Amino acid sequence: MFHIYCPYCEEHREEEEFHPKGQAHIQRPEDPEACSDETWGDYLFFRDNPRGVHHELWVHAVGCRKFFNITRHTVSYEILETYKMGEQPSVTAKSLSEKDKQAGVQAASGGWQTVGARPESDALNKGARV
Amino acid sequence: MQRYSGFGLVKHALSHHENWQRQWRNPTPKKEYDVIIIGGGGHGLATAYYLAKEHGITNVAVIEKGWLGGGNTARNTTIVRSNYLWDEAAALYEHSMKLWEGLSQDLNYNVMFSQRGVLNLGHTLQDMRDIQRRVNANRLNGIDSEVLDAKGVQALVPIMDCSKNARYPVMGASWQPRAGVARHDAVAWGFARGADARGVDILQQTEVTGFKILDGRVVGVHTNRGDIGAKTVGCVAAGNSGVLAKMAGFKLPLESHPLQALVSEPLKPILDTVVMSNHVHGYISQSDKGDLVIGAGIDGYLGYGQRGSYSTVEHTLQAIVEMFPIFSRVRMNRQWGGIVDTCPDACPILSATPVKGLFFNCGWGTGGFKATPGSGHVFAATLAKGQVHPLAAPFSIDRFHTGALVDEHGAAGVAH
Numbered sequence: 001m002f003h004i005y006c007p008y009c010e011e012h013r014e015e016e017e018f019h020p021k022g023q024a025h026i027q028r029p030e031d032p033e034a035c036s037d038e039t040w041g042d043y044l045f046f047r048d049n050p051r052g053v054h055h056e057l058w059v060h061a062v063g064c065r066k067f068f069n070i071t072r073h074t075v076s077y078e079i080l081e082t083y084k085m086g087e088q089p090s091v092t093a094k095s096l097s098e099k100d101k102q103a104g105v106q107a108a109s110g111g112w113q114t115v116g117a118r119p120e121s122d123a124l125n126k127g128a129r130v
Numbered sequence: 131m132q133r134y135s136g137f138g139l140v141k142h143a144l145s146h147h148e149n150w151q152r153q154w155r156n157p158t159p160k161k162e163y164d165v166i167i168i169g170g171g172g173h174g175l176a177t178a179y180y181l182a183k184e185h186g187i188t189n190v191a192v193i194e195k196g197w198l199g200g201g202n203t204a205r206n207t208t209i210v211r212s213n214y215l216w217d218e219a220a221a222l223y224e225h226s227m228k229l230w231e232g233l234s235q236d237l238n239y240n241v242m243f244s245q246r247g248v249l250n251l252g253h254t255l256q257d258m259r260d261i262q263r264r265v266n267a268n269r270l271n272g273i274d275s276e277v278l279d280a281k282g283v284q285a286l287v288p289i290m291d292c293s294k295n296a297r298y299p300v301m302g303a304s305w306q307p308r309a310g311v312a313r314h315d316a317v318a319w320g321f322a323r324g325a326d327a328r329g330v331d332i333l334q335q336t337e338v339t340g341f342k343i344l345d346g347r348v349v350g351v352h353t354n355r356g357d358i359g360a361k362t363v364g365c366v367a368a369g370n371s372g373v374l375a376k377m378a379g380f381k382l383p384l385e386s387h388p389l390q391a392l393v394s395e396p397l398k399p400i401l402d403t404v405v406m407s408n409h410v411h412g413y414i415s416q417s418d419k420g421d422l423v424i425g426a427g428i429d430g431y432l433g434y435g436q437r438g439s440y441s442t443v444e445h446t447l448q449a450i451v452e453m454f455p456i457f458s459r460v461r462m463n464r465q466w467g468g469i470v471d472t473c474p475d476a477c478p479i480l481s482a483t484p485v486k487g488l489f490f491n492c493g494w495g496t497g498g499f500k501a502t503p504g505s506g507h508v509f510a511a512t513l514a515k516g517q518v519h520p521l522a523a524p525f526s527i528d529r530f531h532t533g534a535l536v537d538e539h540g541a542a543g544v545a546h
Contacts, residue, residue, distance in 0.1 A: 001440050016441045020431035022385070041531035045383040045474045049372035051434045074386075075434045 002077070004058070007084045008066045021057040023047045024069045051075060053093040131327030133238050153319060154198075154326035159333055162359035163191045165513050166351055167366060168338050168374060170194025172203040172314070173491060173498065174366035175321035175332075176506020177513065179237075182328035184507075185514035190330045191360075192322075193353060195337035199318025202368050205436075205468030206499040207391050207413065207425040209404055211248045211309030213275050215264045218524035218536045219477055220271045225521055226504025227273075227308065233503055239320030241312050242418065246403050248309035249283060251453075253298040253409040261304045268306075276305045286403060289456050297452055298410050311404060311415055311423075317502055341378045347486040348378070364489045364513045369434065369469025371492035380484050382492065383530045384471040387428040388438035389496050392446075392465040394457075396420030405453065412449030421463060424450055428470060428496060437467040470496050475535040480509060480522035489513060490527070 002015035029035045029043055048054065054074050059067045071080040071089045080091040132138070132151040142150060165181060167174045170192045181187045194200075210230055212223035234241050252258040261277055268275035279302045284292040292300045322332055333355070342350040342357065350359035365374050369386045397420050406413035413425045426446035429438040443465060451458045473479060473493035478501070480491050491509045494501060508519040518526065529535055 015439055020429075037531045037533075041533075042381075045530040046381050047383070047385055049382075049385050049432060051370070051373050051386075054432055056431065072431070074432045077433060077435055 002079065004070070004079065005082045006060045006063060006066075007068050007082050008064045009060065013060070013063055017060060017062045018058050019061045021059055021067070024055040024057040050093070053080065053091070053096060055089050055092075131238075131323065134240075153323040154332055157331045157333070159191065159336065159353070159355055159358050160331065162350070163331070164189040164360070165362045165364065166190070166358060166360040167192045167364045167513075168351070169201075169366035169368065169370075170198045170318075170322075170332060170334065171201050171366065171368060172199060172318050172321065172502040173368075173494070173505045173509070174364075175199070175318055175325055176502050177364060177366060177491070177509045178325040178330045178332075178506075179321045179328075180507045180510035181514060182325055182330055185510060187514055188329035190325075191358065192325070192330060192332045193336045193338055193351070193358075194332070194334045197334050198322055198332060199315060202468040202470065202498065203314055203318045203502075205389075205391065205466055206314055207415065207423050208311045208314045208417075208499060209248060209309070209406070209413070209415065209425075210243070210312055210500040211306050211404075212273055212500070213248075213250070213264065213268050213304060213306045213309070214538060215267050216536050216538060217267075217271060219538050220268065220273060222478075222504055222508070222521050222525070223501055224271065224273050225507065226501045229503035229507060230312065230500075231308075233312075233317075233320070237320035237324050239316060239323060241316045241320055243310065243312040244418075245308050245310040246415075247286075247305060247307045248404040248406060249278070249286065249303040249305055251283070251303045251405065251407040251409070252301050253407065254301070257409055258301050261302065265304050268304075274306055274308050276307075278303045278305050287401070287405060289400060290405065290453055291455055300453075309404065311417075312499075313418075314499060317499075321502075321506070338374065338377075341485070341488070343378065343485055346484075348488040362487050362489070362513050362516065364491060364509060366491045366509070368492065368494065368498065369471050371471050371490060375483075375490065378483065378485050378488060382471075382479065382490065382527065383474055384479075384493055386432055386434055386469050386471050387430070388433040388435065388467040389428045389470045390426040390438040390442055390446075390465060390467045392424050392426070392443060392462050393417070394422040394424070394460045395463050397422065397460065400456075407449060407453060410449035410452055412446045412453065414450055414454070422457065422460060424462075428472065433467075434469055435467070436469060470494075470498075472496065474530065476538045477536040478505070478525050479527055480505070480512065480518065480525040481527040482518060483527065487516075489518075493525075 005012050070082050071091045178192045212227040214220045252261045265275040265277050280292045283303045337354045338351045340352040348363045372384045375382045401416040404415040426442050472495040479493035508522045511519040
């Protein structure tokens with residue numbers, strides 16, 4: 001069960017109030033009429049499906065009903081941050097692996113053994129923006 | 131291979147069953163194989179079996195990162211049916227159903243295939259219209275299928291609440307008598323034993339870490355036990371297919387979700403068929419051991435963790451208790467999750483890829499178990515001939531660019 005921090009309500013609420021809506025930051029092609037079948041098919045059907053850090057769109061369906069973004073690990077399920085629409089994620093797969101290098105942590109494949117032990121992630125889970 | 135028979139059972143009883151042959155070897159990887167199959171679940175092992183049996187290709191390795199049949203093969207709710215709406219899907223699943231019907235004999239392994247019938251319930255007028263349409267389509271495709279009204283359902287399953295007092299009263303159902311359940315572990319073990327006996331190497335605890343690709347053609351794989359060469363590679367990795375595709379340098383239109391199931395404590399025989407409800411979303415059968423096997427829906431978010439949300443379990447049990455008030459005090463014993471690779475049109479991908487010699491069999495999503503023999507059969511033909519089997523042709527990756535989707539969402543009996 002997720003305990004999700006809604007960046008609009010500014011509080012943690014239970015998972016059942018929310019719905020996942022798939023990958024975040026998908027750009028609609030500027031001119032759909034001029035798209036090739038490849039570009040249009042990619043836009044409609046092909047999604048990132050990472051085993052690791054994933055940026056995704058959620059809606060606070062029975063709360064404020066606003067859409068927002070979550071950065072979440074798809075193996076540990078740890079929520080690394082939540083942020084409003086139009087904002088960019090501060091935690092990415094790249095930034096996490098760089099942190100690991102600095103700390104000298106050897107991440108396992110998928111990195112989930114180490115992710116949960118991060119003190120700063122704990123702070124993120126409590127809703128503080130880093 | 132030691133053949134199993136009643137006589138053998140008596141013979142081995144004399145030596146206290148201590149001298150049974152191991153069902154498959156644990157070989158060390160060779161340097162090179164004709165065909166490598168990535169993924170040692172039901173579909174992968176079936177592919178290896180039919181490659182050896184039907185096409186005489188025995189220099190084959192099945193590479194499995196965990197243990198044999200430890201993924202979705204052992205995590206599904208064991209339902210087998212073929213009442214799909216569209217011709218393409220119906221042909222593929224019915225092909226599989228026909229193989230199921232002779233599978234125990236063919237494998238000399240009891241897969242406990244029990245054709246106890248499957249009910250797909252309708253709770254609204256629109257459900258019933260869809261059921262009518264699907265049953266008509268099934269019958270035109272030669273698949274046994276009937277429409278039942280609420281009375282007919284009640285006669286088949288007396289313990290179900292088919293009254294008008296239910297929150298979503300049962301209005302009827304589609305009924306496929308040839309459908310049923312099978313023992314999922316036995317399916318993996320039977321195919322493994324049959325493949326191994328014909329010379330296929332099953333390499334467990336071997337994880338593929340990359341592909342060796344030369345001039346756009348696959349020539350082998352990197353694994354944690356060294357590099358292994360291959361002329362043809364087939365990926366049958368279910369939830370992890372997207373990860374493998376990324377290693378090979380392309381993307382698949384798949385999303386991996388956790389799908390959960392749960393079983394109750396064992397009960398005396400009470401439910402002798404399979405009941406599925408699309409509308410209230412729950413499906414249930416009783417295993418030979420006596421436990422109620424209950425399937426939940428997928429969690430909407432991506433997940434590779436082989437576990438899901440408790441809220442999903444709660445919703446499923448609400449549906450089950452709504453349909454079967456008699457089960458309200460049954461205690462649940464175990465709950466688990468598997469990673470399903472769902473496709474936008476809820477149909478599988480059986481396809482060549484941008485890399486020559488590399489084929490994918492994936493995207494079975496939430497309903498792959500029923501297709502195990504059929505999927506292995508057509509995929510083996512695909513790998514043996516280097517071109518896609520006619521039954522698999524509509525399920526190419528290209529369909530997501532041409533638009534020729536086979537949209538089985540909802541039509542397939544359960545909406546996920």
